[in-house]
Amino acid sequence: MLRQFTHPLALLLWLAAGLAMVSGSVVLGLAILAVIVLNALLAFFQEEHAEHAVEALNAYLPQHAWILRDGHRTQVLARDLVPGDVLFIDEGERISADARLIDGSIEVDMSALTGESVPVERGGGDIDESQRPLDSPVLVFSGTTCVAGSAVGVVHRTGSHTELGRVAALSRQVRSTMSPLERQVRRVAWLIAAVAIAVGLLFLPLGLFAGLSLAAAFLFAIGLLVANVPEGLLPTITLALAAGARSLARLGAVVKRLSSVETLGCTAVICTDKTGTLTQNRMRVIEVVPDGASEPLISAAALCTTATAGADQLGDPTEIALLDHASAAGLSIEPSRRDNQRLRLFRFEPELMRMSTLDLVGDRKVLHTKGAPEQVLPRCTMNDEAGLQWQRRVDDMTARGLRVLAVAIRDLTAENPDMDREAAERQLTFLGLIGMLDPPRPEVADAVRQCHNAGIRVHVVTGDNGRTAAEIARQVGIRAQRVIDGAALDQMSENQLDDVLTSGDEIIFARALPEAKLRIADALHHLGVVVAMTGDGVNDAPALRRADIGVAMGRSGTDVAREAATVVITDDNFATITAGIREGRRVFANVRKFVMYIFAHAVPEVVPFVVFALAGGTVPLPLTVLQILAIDLGTETLPALALGREPAEAGLMDQPPRSTSENVITRRLLWRAWGLMGTVSAIAVMAAFFAVLLRSGWHPGDPTGPGTPLYHTYLQATTMSFAAIVACQVGTAFASRTAWASLKSVGVTTNRLVLGGIAFELIFACAVIYLPALQYVFGSAALDAWMLLLLLPMPLAVWGVDEIYRWRLRRQPAHNRHGPLHAARVTVAPVDHPAHK
Template sequence: LGSTAVICTDKTGTLTQNRMRVTDAWTCAGPVELDRPTGIPAVTRLAAAMAACNNADLDSGDPTEVALMRASGTLGVVVTPRERERQRLRQFHFDPALRLMSTVDTEGDRRVVNAKGGPEAVLSRATRILTPEGRSRALTEKDRADFIGVTRGYAARGLRLLAVAGRELADGEPVPARREDAERDLVLYGVVAMFDPPRPEVAGAVARCHTAGIRLIVVTGDHPLTATEIARQVGIAREDTTVLTGEQLEKMSEAELDHLLRAHRELIFARSSPEVKLRIADALRAEGNVVAMTGDGVNDAPALRRADIGVAMGVAGTDVAREASTMVLTDDNFATIVTAVQAGRQVFDNVRKFIVYIFAHAMPEVIPFLLFAISGGKIPLPLTVLQILAIDLGTETLPALALGREPAEPGLMDRPPRRRGENVIDAAMLGRAWGLLGVTSAALVLGGFFFTLLSGGWRLGAPVGDGTALHHVWVQATTMTFLGIVACQIGTAFASRTQLASLRAIGPFSNRLLLWGIAFELAFAALVVTVPPLQYVFGTAVPSWQQLLILLPFPVLVWGLDELWRWYLRHRHARAAT
């Protein structure tokens, strides 16, 4: 999620609220007034077909069909679901590839095919048009041009369009068993335009995507002008945004599609089928992009499975789409996808913070042993094995876990997506953990160790074993090493909280779990140093107050050097950006 580079999103219900309302309708008689029954036969026929070719009621069902039922009721045609089922002889469900649905129904002693779908799909199957008087005549080229002009006008306003048509079966003609036989020689009744308002939070989410370097591609079955207008309203489309239809895409070669996706950052694919989604996902992934693809239908399952992150709709989606997806949106909201991407980036960052904190303490634990080995034992061990276990299993555990719950760092969504093959651990991260934080901690810890030894009278090669005069001094010195590492852990914990931002930007007290973890760390270290049974087990002794004063600046020095390094990185990035 955190490395998502491209989001291919649907329009209806994702960018919009999926709350359809019929705002306009048109028949051969002209624009339809939708506030009352008109008494015009052509309008009544349109309303009857809208109610018959439908599977919703006034309160439940697909939002598009609910809107059609309410509009038909306003126009004077009220059909109950039970009555509709009794009159239905056959149904051909909506086909996203054909963009068409049809039913065969009885109306009195007649048998009628009722169809609705995309204006282009319906128009291509129509040979006649309904006159205002309710009769049909041949569909002329002028009629086709008028119809196309009306649909373009509605679509340019961002309205969703459905054309409605039908035909009466001749006496003796059997009920069609195939949709090809039913959906032919249709009589064009008119077109219905619905308004589906954009979600108010989507524009902000789109802006966050732009600052985060995430490409947005709209893949929808709606009219190109409708998709473009809605995309413009939420901030996806610009004046130069390229819009293609599924038909145009089908004519493109793979090389042409690859060039298109490379040359244009924002794209709109309208009148698209599930097969188009699959092809787009494959092409984007072939270019090395991490792709998130939304879908809700059964036929969307292959594209959801093929994308890096398949995003199914939890409200309007099918069970098949949810099973094929990686993530399910319980609110079907595009803004939730962006929030999930941010959460993915946050989790990835927190894993890195955890690792930086753990790795940084390897240096002050390893370097003392190297000094002991290189000196041939002339420098005594600065740290015992049990003291290392007390650090690794005791003092550093809770702060490390608390870093995994760190809030999002400022500027998290101002960075470009990370590369697909980028590792959690990289050279820059190791340099910071081992080179900056680790070496600084090791230098401070060894300084405290040698200060304690030298002030106690030790000289190079002097014995410090049990029973010698310097044994207690050496125990105090190893205790100083132990406490020095604990003090440096505190500075490292605060330094690890951000990768670039300053500590002031997030607030030093904003992670309460880390504060509790540090409190536990200090309490545990105090017990190890002061409680006699634990002193015996871990080989510690209480340092003098002068020695303890040496430890006080350790956290500030470790954190301060890292803060200066992050300040340098921020200014270098700012100069590079300008």
């Protein structure tokens, strides 16, 4: 809240209020203070949002755990776990602490920590030769879920000392920075402040030299300050961003930080997760080999499961995919009937990489086996040539990113059903291969194509394996030239990573750890590239906070990721990100439109004070300060807001990303605002003011104060100046709707909010002019009919001058016509940023 009152524009208004109080204009001072308070409150309540990434970890952890205490199995609160506790882990439970398994084997969904969609196997007693804790075959981690099996482990880390706690620590270390628009607005605000103060200081002695009293000189300085400060700029930008945020919400993107709407528009790189973002987050069988034996193959694979499918899915996603595929093929396997006909179960063992079930099939006892091809094929009865042929099929399928299962059977009707596993899983009859994949979303390919047309590169940063990620990337059109796994990334220096990121290629970073994702986001940030980083797991939180745009998945994402991000995609869809970028670009283009609209009125507001000062009092003040406030906060606001809802001009997503150093205010914008529309408006305003005075017989130097014969005429003349600015605002509103196209091409009525805003400003102006209560406040007087007729051509004059300029602009070459947004793509060279040191 304090920052809202210390913004450069707010400080300038504080100065103006102070000068007004000192000069005795208490009403004016109070009015300016009211403006400061309204601006601050509006900005505060629109931008305030809470980030609770670390606190969300508490809700993410389970509340209870089963442990061994005093020789008995008992349930305790998860927060009461201590190192040394013996922890029982069963299927379907979320693990409460980091533990080392000592007995049993389980499959663990570690996607929250690693981003890998396929469950991993962990078992007690395995040999641990891993280089990283997350790769250990005997370690399980807090916040992950057991999807199959049961095991016993010894707790060795709890709370903030766990892997989950380490990620939380990384999140705490990351601080968000100002968005490009925030930096631009602050830069513009300081520029406006410097100009306003300089103009005030320059013309204050000029007014005294011209013969003005000290009070009149102060009033003159205040007028210049207020005229140069666009009081409606901050609330207008804030409300425009809020409108953009509402539009994004309708598209499925919830923006937690208003400035992020605009930041999306200058996104140059998207670092996207794979699972659930590019893909549907659901394993599916997409290939069965050979086709001719698909029915017994599918049936055998479905019988060799422990999962349940349908509405109440539970178990290994791979097994759920097998059951769903069997059901789709008309071979529905009822889980309860399957379990009732099961004689024995040889669970999936990590070291064996296979699973078998002995089932009653009619009057026969059949062993069904599924698992990794390298484990199942050698146990099947086939010659070497057949084995080589099948191995080539396996290699072909894995090269395409498929997860391959080999399926085999053995008739044990005449055998001893109590034989051990090693004896049972021999002399198998090979049935074939099943290839599975988490398929890409159908709409992602078009979204990626739009990104490429817009000059946006797409990197895949995932905890999954490189082959799978590369195949998904190929299917959706990501032109990945390299696959870099986590180990190779860890060995890269900062300069090497910069070379990779600035090569122009799209990269797949596979097996990426939380530190790696954070490192990639940090490197792109220091290279000056606006990056959008997607993620859904706890492991993504630090990178989501560090990226310019952190995009979390709302449906499948964790609370930690959602709280750390600035944008939450409610449908977990990459295509929604592309729609957000389009909306962000539209918002920025519209920010420029209403900034130009607001700036165009600075000239007709400043010129009357300059004329007043240069005339040395022989010409009365053509416009009062309160009338300026009525313009800036009354008649100007709604049309400016309506320009913020202007539809996108054609070709918006065919432009390269806008540089963050590109100013909101450009020379072309200032020329249109000040040189064209502002100058025409100022001429019209002064002509209207003098027309009223001269028609009543006024001569330079005649008194016009209260009690003089010309006092009513003077009130009408200042009111005419006010009305002329409002009339010119109508022409400016229509001219500002387009950057280069003609008004006819975009349509006069395509933005009905602009028409409504113009109607409101005309009604408000009439109220100021004709209502006695407002006449008293703003020092206005009713206008005669001939004065109103004099106002009618002013909107056409302002719009017409700018329309001619844009017609000439369209005749220029395209690169000159569109300006910086259509310039050639800039290659970012590596820089020696602080992270290197």
